[in-house]
Amino acid sequence: MASLATILQAVRVRYTLPPDEVFQSVAASVAEHMAAYDASHDFHHVLRVTALSKTILMAESQAHDPTVVLLAALLHDVTDKKYTRPEDGSKLAEILASASVSPDLSASIVEVVNNVSYSTEMRNPDWTRQVLSQHPELGIVQDADRLDAIGAVGIGRTFTFGGAKTPHSSMQLSREHISEKLVKLKGLMKTETGRQMARERTERLQLFSSWWDEECTP
Amino acid sequence: MASLATILQAVRVRYTLPPDEVFQSVAASVAEHMAAYDASHDFHHVLRVTALSKTILMAESQAHDPTVVLLAALLHDVTDKKYTRPEDGSKLAEILASASVSPDLSASIVEVVNNVSYSTEMRNPDWTRQVLSQHPELGIVQDADRLDAIGAVGIGRTFTFGGAKTPHSSMQLSREHISEKLVKLKGLMKTETGRQMARERTERLQLFSSWWDEECTP
Numbered sequence: 001m002a003s004l005a006t007i008l009q010a011v012r013v014r015y016t017l018p019p020d021e022v023f024q025s026v027a028a029s030v031a032e033h034m035a036a037y038d039a040s041h042d043f044h045h046v047l048r049v050t051a052l053s054k055t056i057l058m059a060e061s062q063a064h065d066p067t068v069v070l071l072a073a074l075l076h077d078v079t080d081k082k083y084t085r086p087e088d089g090s091k092l093a094e095i096l097a098s099a100s101v102s103p104d105l106s107a108s109i110v111e112v113v114n115n116v117s118y119s120t121e122m123r124n125p126d127w128t129r130q131v132l133s134q135h136p137e138l139g140i141v142q143d144a145d146r147l148d149a150i151g152a153v154g155i156g157r158t159f160t161f162g163g164a165k166t167p168h169s170s171m172q173l174s175r176e177h178i179s180e181k182l183v184k185l186k187g188l189m190k191t192e193t194g195r196q197m198a199r200e201r202t203e204r205l206q207l208f209s210s211w212w213d214e215e216c217t218p
Numbered sequence: 219m220a221s222l223a224t225i226l227q228a229v230r231v232r233y234t235l236p237p238d239e240v241f242q243s244v245a246a247s248v249a250e251h252m253a254a255y256d257a258s259h260d261f262h263h264v265l266r267v268t269a270l271s272k273t274i275l276m277a278e279s280q281a282h283d284p285t286v287v288l289l290a291a292l293l294h295d296v297t298d299k300k301y302t303r304p305e306d307g308s309k310l311a312e313i314l315a316s317a318s319v320s321p322d323l324s325a326s327i328v329e330v331v332n333n334v335s336y337s338t339e340m341r342n343p344d345w346t347r348q349v350l351s352q353h354p355e356l357g358i359v360q361d362a363d364r365l366d367a368i369g370a371v372g373i374g375r376t377f378t379f380g381g382a383k384t385p386h387s388s389m390q391l392s393r394e395h396i397s398e399k400l401v402k403l404k405g406l407m408k409t410e411t412g413r414q415m416a417r418e419r420t421e422r423l424q425l426f427s428s429w430w431d432e433e434c435t436p
Contacts, residue, residue, distance in 0.1 A: 152426050
């Protein structure tokens, strides 16, 4: 697994970034806040999404604000509705302020984070498109988050989430979640890099599902 | 998923069995007892292991007592040490007695169930060999249980168990469990049918692991 320092170093080859301390401060707050989440949405997930965001950022030709991409990736699950209460809404701004991020930059990052989620996009795709046109960084973080929901890691996360949240529900629900939601995520990719990476991971979901179905009908 | 009635019907083509009611009574007690377990060791697991035991029983040429095979498969996780306390030790005999299984048959089934587990075999492989020579049915139930621990279903069960039992431990532990234990199970198969079925499911574990490792080093 890539460390945050390695990710920042790779981005600095092409872009100017605030000092590492800003990112490390945000990462420490995120890790502390998400320690209460289960392993399907832990700080390892956040680091993978940040590393994937870096990969997409470096591969895309369109201009993006790299600081918005990386800080939004680090923060993207802090207000996840599956784990938090509405009163945690100000958490993002607090974490950014305590890392001395300027109010303007903070507002952009919060806007991106508030629009990453699949359910937010499903409820109002027009609104997501509008935010995307103002903050193209959103597309990178969405794609990275969705790439981590598919492939082998996505499979592991689906069953881990099921075990943690609904331990007495049949695993068949996790199997069906793959066909009902995960294989469709590649159609929602916003960047060309994300779309390409989603192709192979989606094939992995399909192969795994065919194994599962065969093993469950002996 | 095969129902218990379908499994019994398939076995009756070649073997004489006690009335369906005996198996249904045991199955109902097992389902009730295991409702407290998480989805990695639920009644669906029991049914898959019973169906796999049937498949191996029907494919093997060596003589086996089909009633011992099927009842031991149904009961094999009732005293699983990951979920039960030592005082649950008499549970097996109680369930069999309430299904009117004779004391002699019950003793054989309990002997098989008490020796299915991987950790029991690892602690004393000579003892397992001795029980196997007296009760070859043990080999069938062990192979069926281990087949359900590998392949796509084994992967799903590993992450589900991790999510349910240790929700705050990294998923990487589940990934490592595949290499450290699951890929080795095929070397412990007791029947030729089990060995053959384990081959493909072990390749699935290996392919999944290579996907995981690649996705975790972006």
